[in-house]
Amino acid sequence: MSRDFFLRITLPVALYCCFGWWVGTKLIAIPNFQTFKVLNIVGLTYDFIGVTVLSRFISSNAKYQSLISGRVAEQFSGLVVFSGVGLIICGFFGPDGPSKAHLESFAMSAFILFVLPTITYINNVVIGVDRELPWSPEVRAKLFGGFFLLGGILIQLYAAVLDLYG
Numbered sequence: 001m002s003r004d005f006f007l008r009i010t011l012p013v014a015l016y017c018c019f020g021w022w023v024g025t026k027l028i029a030i031p032n033f034q035t036f037k038v039l040n041i042v043g044l045t046y047d048f049i050g051v052t053v054l055s056r057f058i059s060s061n062a063k064y065q066s067l068i069s070g071r072v073a074e075q076f077s078g079l080v081v082f083s084g085v086g087l088i089i090c091g092f093f094g095p096d097g098p099s100k101a102h103l104e105s106f107a108m109s110a111f112i113l114f115v116l117p118t119i120t121y122i123n124n125v126v127i128g129v130d131r132e133l134p135w136s137p138e139v140r141a142k143l144f145g146g147f148f149l150l151g152g153i154l155i156q157l158y159a160a161v162l163d164l165y166g
Helices: 003-028 035-054 060-093 100-127 137-165
Strands: none
Touching: 003 060, 003 100, 035 100, 035 137, 060 100, 060 137, 100 137
C-alpha cells in the first residue's frame, strides 16, 4: 500500500468512521433525542459550508477554487459517507442508552435522505468520478457551495416542519 493511498483514503476513512461512531455515542446518551434538533445542526453546518465556499475570499481565488472542487470535495464526500456509516454502526452495535432505538432509525433515514443525495451530487457535478466535467473549477466550486447553501436551508425548513408538527 502506497503512502499516498494511506494518507488520502485509508486514514481519512478510519477517522470519519470513528467520528460517526463518536457522534452516535453522544446522541445515544441524550435522554430526549429529537430529530429536528439534530437536523437543525446539520442544516446550519451545510449553510456554513455553503457561505464559506461562496465567500469572496474563496470565489475570487483560482487556487482555492481548484482545491475546493478537487480534494476538498473528495474528502467532504468521504466524510459524509463514512461518518454516516459510523453512525449507523453505532446505532446497531454501540453502547446502550436512552436514545439507542431512536438513533438506529435516525441513522438509516439520514443516510438515505441526506447522505446518498449529497454524494451523488458531489460525485456527478463537482468531482466528476466517471468522466471529465465540462465546467471550470470556478463553476464547480460555486456549484459545490450553492448545493450546501440551498441544502442547508431545505434541511432547516424540514426540521422546522418536524418541530411544528412533532
